[in-house]
Amino acid sequence: MSRIIMPIPCHFKTPAELCDTTVARMRGALATARPGDLLFLTGDVPYAPQLPTLGSLMREWLVQNGVPAESLQLIKGGVGMFSEARVACKTVSQSGAREVVVVSSGWYLFAGKPIWRRRAKENNTGISFVSIPRTGGLRTRLLYGCIGVVVRAGIAAGLEKPLERFFTSVQKNRTKGFTLNGCA
Numbered sequence: 001m002s003r004i005i006m007p008i009p010c011h012f013k014t015p016a017e018l019c020d021t022t023v024a025r026m027r028g029a030l031a032t033a034r035p036g037d038l039l040f041l042t043g044d045v046p047y048a049p050q051l052p053t054l055g056s057l058m059r060e061w062l063v064q065n066g067v068p069a070e071s072l073q074l075i076k077g078g079v080g081m082f083s084e085a086r087v088a089c090k091t092v093s094q095s096g097a098r099e100v101v102v103v104s105s106g107w108y109l110f111a112g113k114p115i116w117r118r119r120a121k122e123n124n125t126g127i128s129f130v131s132i133p134r135t136g137g138l139r140t141r142l143l144y145g146c147i148g149v150v151v152r153a154g155i156a157a158g159l160e161k162p163l164e165r166f167f168t169s170v171q172k173n174r175t176k177g178f179t180l181n182g183c184a
Contacts, residue, residue, distance in 0.1 A: 002034065002035075002036035002037045002038070002097070003034070003037045003038075003097060003098075003099045003100065003101055004037070004038050004039070004040050004092045004095065004097045004099070004100045004101070005029045005032055005033050005037050005038070005039050005040070005100075005101045005103060006029075006039070006040050006041070006042065006088060006100055006101065006102050006103060007022070007025040007026045007028065007029035007039070007041070007058065007103040007104070008025060008042065008043075008084070008102060008103065008104040008108060008112075009022045009025075009041075009042060009043035009054035009055065009058055010022045010025070010105070010108075010135070010136075010182040010183065011054070011178065011179075011180055011181055011182040011183070012047045012054065012057075012178070012179070014047075015047040015048060015051050016047070016051060016052055016057070017057070018054070018057050018058065018061060019181075019182060019183050020135070020183060021105060021132075021135040021136055021182055021183050022054070022058065023061070024132050024134075024135050025103050025104055025105070025132050025135070026058060026061060026062060026065075026103075028103045028130055028132045029101075029103040029130075030062075030065070030067070032101055032103060032130050037071075038071050038072070038073065038095070038097070039062065039067065039071060039072050039073070040072075040073050040074075040075055040088060040091065040092065040100075041055045041058045041059055041062075041072060041073065041074050041075065042054075042055060042075050042078045042084045042087075042088055043055035043057075043058060043078075044074070044075070044076050044077060044078055044079070044175070045079060045174040045175055045177075045178040046175075046177065046178065047177060047178060047179060048176075048177045048179075049176060049177065054178070055074045055075070056074065059072050059074060073091075073095075075087055075088050075091050079168065079171040079172055079174045079175060080167055080168060080170075080171035080174070081108075081111060081112045081115055081147075081151075081167065082115055082163070082164040082167050082168050083164075083168045083171070085112065085115045085116045085118075085119040086119050086164075088100070088119075089116070089119035089120050089122065089123045089125055089127075090119075090123055092120075092123065092125050093123035093124060093125050097125070098125065098126055099125065099126035099127065099128065100120060100125055100126070100127050100128075101127075101128050101129070101130060102116055102127065102128075102129050102130070103129075103130045103132065104129070104130075104131070104132065105131065105132050105135040105136050106131045106132075106133065107135075107136050107140060107141045107144040107145065108136075108144055109129055109131055110144060110145065110148040111144045111145075111147040111148035111151050112151075113129060114151055114152055114155055115151065116129075118155075118160070135183070136182060136183055137183055137184040138184075139184045140181075140182050140183065140184055150163070151163065
């Protein structure tokens with residue numbers, strides 16, 4: 001098997017529409033993909049109960065833009081950086097792929113790279129990153145900059161597991177509705 005390409009979702013523009021950052025990341029994923037690559041999609045959160053999830057809207061967008069449905073897989077259970085990296089890297093490893101390519105914004109990658117690298121290593125999976133420029137607003141960049149500093153300091157201090165429990169418990173409510181504007 002070739003590689004798994006994973007464009008990371010950002011948020012919703014409207015209850016049933018993806019934001020510009022998510023679309024830019026998917027375009028980046030398509031530009032990165034080679035023949036035989038598969039796309040795995042996270043974003044198992046709706047804008048509100050009973051509405052489509054980010055992942056299902058991403059799948060729909062990709063199919064509408066010529067990606068064969070059989071080369072797409074929705075990954076369930078992730079609600080944020082820690083839980084998405086954990087479930088995604090495990091799923092990639094079980095698929096038989098040897099490498100995952102995470103496509104996201106630089107501000108997300110600053111906070112997320114250490115987490116994704118550790119989960120990939122745990123699953124004996126190679127990992128690389130593609131940064132999509134000119135996404136997100138000042139508020140988001142500042143927020144993820146702070147999260148990145150906390151994550152890196154926490155890992156260095158041996159506090160990764162408590163950090164993961166904290167962030168995942170705080171982000172679990174996203175399964176009931178996720179309205180944070182990541183482009184702000």
